[in-house]
Amino acid sequence: MIVKFPVASLRRALLALALGACASVASAASTFHVELDTSSFAATGWIDLQFNPGDPSSPLAQVSLTGFSGFGDPATAQLTGNAGGSLATGYTFVNNGAGGANGLFHAVDFGGKIGFDVTFSGAADPGASHASVFAVALYNQAQDALLGTDDPSGSLVLLNWTPAGTVVPTMLNNTIGTSVNAVSAVPEAQTWLMLGAGLALVGGVARRRKLAA
Template identity: 40%
Template sequence: MRLTFKKILLAAVLSTSAAFVSAETLRVEIDTSSFTHQGWIDLMFNASSGNAASSTAQLSNFVGFNTQFVPELSGQTSGSLASGYTMGNLNGTADIFHAVNFGGKIGFDVDFAGSIGSAINRSLSTLSVALYGADQSTLLGHGDPASGALVQLYWLSPTSTAASSVTTRVFDSMASVGAATAISPVPEPSAWLTMGAGLGLLGLIGRRKRAAAFAV
């Protein structure tokens, strides 16, 4: 009975630790030295199909973003420049339309994370980055003909048998992205706490069993 309980507990601990994984931090930068004054950056994050696993893109360490204008946030988007923005891939497209200062580098860090999905019909989620002029409607640079994006980052959530991955496509040389590599599932801090608590309980059960045997 105790052995069965220990197996169930260990399975629950391990399944919790593998429920949410993340990839390395990437740096996205756009060189706007050929432009002057002020413009806008459009950041969109969405799933390519309804089969995509729940995922987020967390943005931080902003450079060149203008704080004098109120950004337009839509979809599953929350946060601020100070705290960082979190964008979700479900319930439509998450979007950040933010003022930026031209004449130098515009940049931010991005961390992708997501729950483990099914290997069947595995689908991408895409973070697109586009640049607009001061009129908020004129696309700048030589971006993707379909979306106008200067760069796109494609996040593929992990499955029980495959690691997560991030790939990138740069459409204009003014944009750049740090190297991306496939990352094996890594427990989040909350999962480590759960695992530690579960293993601690297993240890307690083992000590009680040994104490009972010694008493006999």
């Protein structure tokens, strides 16, 4: 059984303080690709992913994680709070877990790029006063030290889900290459069919008008 060191509990407390400090431009995009460059680290370590409400009154929301790269043995996954899924099917966190801590602690392979996609969903509630935050951190193999950051929260990046239903990515001070990029939504097949039918209808009307003239 894997036991995390107290430093992880301290990080959860500091994340609560970081919720109110996110300052960036909100994005309407709901899916982001997060990538961490661990080429300066050797062997293996751990990634800590959390999605926590700033307050019990925070609007209900969830994140879905897919498209993993650089993650280690699936058997090492440790889920807390209202989190579920697997590396093969993807993970889902809902921000109403008991105690407000919802997350995944998973082994990763250092020496290259670690990446995943995170998709946010939930109902907007502009009247709410607290947001929820998705946070990313790395630990060494012994799980007793955070890596790549000197931010008090221990995180490398925060993605803040606001009551308005937008996402605010915040890059924190870190010593590794970290990127967060919005992922363009790909229209579903039904959307393409509707678009094609609409264009065909417009074309038909134009032809009839031309013949009538």
